[in-house]
């Protein structure tokens with residue numbers, strides 16, 4: 703299974719603080735059977751340009767890879783990416799494709815905490831229709847309360863992918879909503895959005911178990927199908 707959204711790189715953002723914590727997080731992912739991991743540190747366009755971000759990311763990655771413990775916890779596939787904070791003009795940003803996940807065309811975008819206006823939605827759709835990119839909206843469950851009913855369905859129908867955090871399936875207050883969205887095909891990817899080994903630790907295994915128990919294996923197959931399409935570049 704793929705964890706599409708993580709903050710595992712050491713000392714890159716507000717996620718893992720150092721290589722020790724990174725190794726613990728990778729070991730936890732491995733123990734849960736997560737074999738593919740996208741590393742998606744925050745990218746804030748008002749703080750740095752893509753080039754500087756990519757240089758910093760390469761340094762953090764090297765620090766992780768050069769650690770003697772890495773061989774023991776290395777996932778089968780690791781994809782370097784970013785969680786790109788939405789900003790006005792994102793669809794016109796030069797080199798935006800360099801922030802995509804691995805060698806895919808998928809761009810993980812963190813939308814703002816407000817009702818998304820036509821301009822914002824227009825930019826996301828522009829990325830998809832005219833930039834040959836696959837926008838994936840990060841942890842959409844956080845924004846549901848701000849949006850009009852039916853918006854997520856419309857976005858999914860328009861080809862925008864939606865990612866939710868594993869915790870959406872784990873809290874009793876949100877679990878039924880999560881199951882409903884997954885059954886309706888409005889969830890394309892799952893991520894742990896793990897930041898550490900305390901309050902925000904890797905938790906994909908628990909979510910996958912819950913989904914499998916409530917909805918059966920077919921629901922998981924939908925997620926693995928999406929994963930395959932993403933990694934093979936067919937979506």
Ligand SMILES: [Fe+2]
Nearest residue numbers: 707709785895
């Ligand atoms: Fe995140």
